[in-house]
Amino acid sequence: MPEVDLVVIGTGPGGEALASRAASSGLEVVAVEAHLVGGECPYYGCIPTKIMVRASDALAEARRAGELAGDVSLEPSWAPVAARVAEATADWDDAVAVKRLEDAGAVVHHGTGRLDGPRRVVVTLADGSETTYTARRGVALDPGTRPAVPPVDGLEGTPYWTNRDAVRATAVPASLVVVGGGPIGVELAQAFARFGSRVTVLQHGERLLERDEPEASALLEQVFMREGIRVLTRAELATAAYADGTFTLGLADGTRLSAERLLVGAGRIPNLDGIGLESVGLDPHAVSVDERMRAADGLWVIGDVAGHGAFTHLSMYQSEIAARDILDEDGPTAEYHAVPHTTFTDPEVAGVGLTEADARARGLDVKVGQTDLGASSRGYTHGPGSDGLVKVVEDVSTGVLVGAAVVGPYAGEIISMLTLAVHARIPVATLRTMIYAYPTFHRAIESALSEL
Ligand SMILES: Cc1cc2nc3c(=O)[nH]c(=O)nc-3n(C[C@H](O)[C@H](O)[C@H](O)COP(=O)(O)OP(=O)(O)OC[C@H]3O[C@@H](n4cnc5c(N)ncnc54)[C@H](O)[C@@H]3O)c2cc1C
Numbered sequence: 001m002p003e004v005d006l007v008v009i010g011t012g013p014g015g016e017a018l019a020s021r022a023a024s025s026g027l028e029v030v031a032v033e034a035h036l037v038g039g040e041c042p043y044y045g046c047i048p049t050k051i052m053v054r055a056s057d058a059l060a061e062a063r064r065a066g067e068l069a070g071d072v073s074l075e076p077s078w079a080p081v082a083a084r085v086a087e088a089t090a091d092w093d094d095a096v097a098v099k100r101l102e103d104a105g106a107v108v109h110h111g112t113g114r115l116d117g118p119r120r121v122v123v124t125l126a127d128g129s130e131t132t133y134t135a136r137r138g139v140a141l142d143p144g145t146r147p148a149v150p151p152v153d154g155l156e157g158t159p160y161w162t163n164r165d166a167v168r169a170t171a172v173p174a175s176l177v178v179v180g181g182g183p184i185g186v187e188l189a190q191a192f193a194r195f196g197s198r199v200t201v202l203q204h205g206e207r208l209l210e211r212d213e214p215e216a217s218a219l220l221e222q223v224f225m226r227e228g229i230r231v232l233t234r235a236e237l238a239t240a241a242y243a244d245g246t247f248t249l250g251l252a253d254g255t256r257l258s259a260e261r262l263l264v265g266a267g268r269i270p271n272l273d274g275i276g277l278e279s280v281g282l283d284p285h286a287v288s289v290d291e292r293m294r295a296a297d298g299l300w301v302i303g304d305v306a307g308h309g310a311f312t313h314l315s316m317y318q319s320e321i322a323a324r325d326i327l328d329e330d331g332p333t334a335e336y337h338a339v340p341h342t343t344f345t346d347p348e349v350a351g352v353g354l355t356e357a358d359a360r361a362r363g364l365d366v367k368v369g370q371t372d373l374g375a376s377s378r379g380y381t382h383g384p385g386s387d388g389l390v391k392v393v394e395d396v397s398t399g400v401l402v403g404a405a406v407v408g409p410y411a412g413e414i415i416s417m418l419t420l421a422v423h424a425r426i427p428v429a430t431l432r433t434m435i436y437a438y439p440t441f442h443r444a445i446e447s448a449l450s451e452l
């Protein structure tokens with residue numbers, strides 16, 4: 001039985017970084033990847049979708065030019081988008097990532113990994129051959145998630161898209177129904193709509209982006225309506241059929257829709273099934289980790305399945321914490337009070353820490369300040385496309401911000417100073433003494449603070 005120091009099962013962004021860090025620190029590392037080294041983010045998630053978003057934002061800005069700088073003639077084409085996505089993903093080939101990992105000193109297997117007791121992993125390759133490894137230090141899991149497909153009558157067997165198909169699109173569908181109004185659904189809905197697709201978003205819940213502030217959801221819904229994207233909330237897809245290039249869809253309330261394409265972006269399922277958690281005495285369906293990302297002795301779990309949020313920056317953050325523990329290095333342990341996120345719609349929707357509702361649910365004595373970004377000096381000079389807001393949530397008992405939201409152009413950048421404030425627990429009194437450059441979007445934060 002081959003013996004190594006560490007086996008990493010699943011090389012999402014964090015798993016890849018962990019394998020690389022451990023190998024370059026001198027450990028004997030085996031990395032096992034069922035599909036592409038790097039995981040969902042570079043091939044089917046963050047990177048290709050942000051290329052699509054960037055292109056659709058360019059179209060939106062060009063359309064705004066009329067009001068700002070005179071006419072622009074536009075002939076939208078998906079060809080450059082598809083070409084940039086193919087280039088970024090190397091046509092969905094991970095050779096460069098594999099080489100990077102091998103150059104760091106790791107052995108990479110394309111196959112599936114399964115725990116087979118403490119510090120033991122069975123690797124099954126595509127040809128069915130199996131090798132069992134013993135891992136002296138232990139095993140790290142970063143298996144990520146896959147799309148959740150709702151149990152809709154007739155859906156199975158139809159050529160519905162998930163994010164994996166949408167990023168491979170070579171043409172814009174004339175019409176598109178998107179199931180799910182979370183980050184995946186709203187980013188892709190707007191990107192395709194701006195290229196001319198007639199888009200309807202079906203959202204189970206009461207509003208888009210349910211984990212964000214309700215004011216952010218309402219603003220995004222207004223923008224979607226203005227851009228001609230139909231949003232049906234409290235909508236439940238009940239039936240689906242596909243014939244002659246058209247989906248026919250029935251909602252639970254009797255509404256019928258048809259579209260050329262159907263995109264399912266309705267949440268994710270953790271890839272924990274079959275990974276052998278029960279062989280080390282753990283619940284096979286859910287895993288919990290401590291502040292060093294340990295799920296058991298000699299077992300570290302990172303990334304989306306670790307249960308603290310599904311973002312690449314979290315997977316990377318947790319990877320470094322696990323790496324330090326595996327390498328017996330000192331350093332801070334995991335803290336989640338200031339996790340930021342940005343949904344790359346236009347306007348961008350960003351947040352950090354707790355929403356007002358979350359803070360109140362925790363029993364905090366909360367004060368809230370909010371301001372209209374479009375009404376700021378920068379919003380006024382920016383003109384069309386400046387819809388937005390800043391909302392800050394203060395814990396009155398400590399006088400620090402526990403959460404904040406920014407909606408607007410560059411919200412993902414503007415949120416960074418609020419992330420610092422929440423992360424470092426900078427008193428609101430100190431934030432109020434800061435000088436905010438005029439006329440920037442981030443200056444609106446000063447106005448929001450004055451509303452507290
Ligand atoms: C459309 C879309 C857009 C997104 N946009 C953003 C964004 O803009 N910003 C952001 O921060 N996040 C974004 N995300 C989320 C981000 O992609 C994930 O949070 C990120 O990939 C981290 O995931 P992970 O480390 O858990 O693993 P993943 O990236 O999911 O990778 C896990 C890997 O493990 C492999 N694997 C699973 N089981 C096994 C096994 N038994 N053996 C071997 N290999 C296995 C899989 O093949 C996969 O390659 C997006 C996600 C999607 C779907």
Ligand SMILES: NC(=O)c1ccc[n+]([C@@H]2O[C@H](COP(=O)([O-])OP(=O)(O)OC[C@H]3O[C@@H](n4cnc5c(N)ncnc54)[C@H](O)[C@@H]3O)[C@@H](O)[C@H]2O)c1
Binds near residue numbers: 150179187311
């Ligand atoms: N920019 C980013 O950072 C980014 C972008 C995309 C995805 N992500 C990550 O990936 C995760 C998954 O994204 P997601 O959008 O699939 O998940 P999500 O769980 O955040 O949202 C899915 C939405 O679909 C709705 N839904 C579920 N079943 C439905 C049904 N049958 N009919 C209609 N609506 C239904 C839910 O109410 C929910 O609002 C996100 O939580 C996020 O962490 C991040």
